[in-house]
Amino acid sequence: MSDKKQPVSRRQFLNYTLTGVGGFMAAAMLSPMVRMAVDPVLQPKEGGEFHATGTEVKNITEEPTRVDFSYEQQDAWYVSEVSKTAWVYKNESGDVIAFSPICKHLGCIVKWEGGQGNENQYYCPCHGGLYEKNGENVPGTPPLAPLDQYKVKIQDGMLYLGEVIPNKVV
Amino acid sequence: MKWNGQDVSLYAQSKEFVDTGIVPLIPYSLSGSEKELTQLANQSELLTLFMKEVEEEYRGRIFLAPSFTYLKETSIDKEIERINEWAERMEAEGFKHLLFFTFDQQWKKAERKLNPSLIWMPIPQVQDIHNEEAKKVLRSQIEQVTELITAYWQE
Structure with missing residues (x-):
């Protein structure tokens, strides 16, 4: 390691990447679940159709x-x-x-x-x-x-x- | 009315109003060329659809029995007995008009031996029963058949 001031330390860099990747993974899992839960609300109404x-x-x-x-x-x-x-x-x-x-x-x-x-x-x-x-x-x-x-x-x-x-x- | 739970319960309540029974005669076979089998299966599909439409028009007075299915290979004399038995049972329940529908010309020749009325129809020449043109052809045939049924009622 050099003595120069690091703008981003190794620890910080790893933290950011892990949070980012973890966030994407959580979103990938949760978004289909949320979509399924709200699905009935998004369906068009049947009764009042002409x-x-x-x-x-x-x-x-x-x-x-x-x-x-x-x-x-x-x-x-x-x-x-x-x-x-x-x-x-x-x-x-x-x-x-x-x-x-x-x-x-x-x-x-x-x-x-x-x-x-x-x-x-x-x-x-x-x-x-x-x-x-x-x-x-x-x-x-x-x-x-x-x-x-x-x-x-x-x-x-x-x-x-x-x-x-x-x-x-x- | 048809042979399903809901309709049959209605039938049981209003038996005195239902005096006409219709039964499709449907041959079945698995031996034959591809063309023969396709024709046979198409006939069956067509007749079933036909009967369903006729029933819908006059559902309060007509009872559509389940299809009378028989093997194409079986001698027709054996089946005549079975048909007459079906008809007898329906007559015993107060049916006055019994009409058996078919596209199979074998029955036409054996008509004298049948107790119920036989209605033989030539097969409508439609390629695909689901397209618009075919629907028109079928519609006009269905109208003629329903008129025929009202003619029976006026006797």
């Missing part, structure tokens, strides 16, 4: 029409394509209403003016269930509740449908 239907709002009339749409749904690691259908119309005040076509009796698919002589009603081919245009179940037919509806969102003139909620029109 799906594009490809239908322009200006083309929706007062007559319910069938709108088919599909989107990808993720169950854990498995991604599957889900197809959904809605009966969509505009009410007197111009609001867009979208009904789920699933019969409240046993879950068949209802059709607007299906069957014979069911004008201005939804008809379920399975057991003859009937619903009015606003989704209200016709008394005396098997269904005991009105048709469910989709949450509706309009963006750039296009129709987006969200989760299914109980009927609020009736």
Whole structure:
């Protein structure tokens, strides 16, 4: 060793290097753990999602029409394509209403003016269930509740449908 | 309704509303060329998908039984007995319309000996059942089949 003044002593140098390398190693171990712990917070919310239907709002009339749409749904690691259908119309005040076509009796698919002589009603081919245009179940037919509806969102003139909620029109 | 826990419990509660049983007839074999086997497996996949779609449309009145699977090599006469037994059991439970679906033309020839109604369909010529074009073809066939089922109901 020379007698010159050392700016950094051997001991200091070793201390710095060890702390540095040790710090990197600790970070390498901890960061995946932290990422995993906060992961649920970073996931996008599932519930409030809206799906594009490809239908322009200006083309929706007062007559319910069938709108088919599909989107990808993720169950854990498995991604599957889900197809959904809605009966969509505009009410007197111009609001867009979208009904789920699933019969409240046993879950068949209802059709607007299906069957014979069911004008201005939804008809379920399975057991003859009937619903009015606003989704209200016709008394005396098997269904005991009105048709469910989709949450509706309009963006750039296009129709987006969200989760299914109980009927609020009736 | 299908053969799973949730649906069957619904079935047990609302038996009086379910009067139509549908059963896919699915041949199975492992001997044959690659082409034959692929065709056979594709048919099975297609029919299963088909039945699932039909069930979804009319799930409140239709019960989709598990697939009736048989070895392609087995003589068809043996299977006829087994099919009739399936049908008998379903009739005993109050099913009025029984429809057995198949792509296998062997059944068409043996139709007279079958008690339930047999619906033989030509195989839709689609290469890959997952692409958009194939879905359209299937969709239109499914619609025709569901219309046929409503025709049975109107008898």
